[in-house]
Amino acid sequence: MKLTTHNWRGEAANLQQVTTSEPVYFTVKAEKETLDEEGNVIIHSYDPNTIEWHVNGEAQEKRGHHFEFTPRKYGTHVVHAQAGKVQTEKVNITFTKGAPVAT
DSSP: OEEEEEOTTSSBOOGGGOOTTSOEEEEEEOEEEEEOTTSOEEEEEOOGGGEEEEETTEEEEEESSEEEEOOSSSEEEEEEEEETTEEOOOEEEEEOSSOOEEO
16 A cells, blocks of 8 residues: 655645644555456455554544544654555654654
């Protein structure tokens, strides 16, 4: 699964310009590929109801391909999506009183 971030305008998120009053939007491309008996690639999509979102290790109520996160406090927040045993890379977002920093 591939995870992307974007701002409210739909532009790729530059996390160094995000403030705590601006949400960060996450989208996951949740497809898996398998091969049939003849070696042809078959693309399967995950059921959106099986895609869970996690912030700082805690599962969120929201499920599906899209997730909006606005932190309530300063600090580092780790966000990722998971469908069964498959998960995206973890995105670290550090919100400070100055410019936030993504690592």
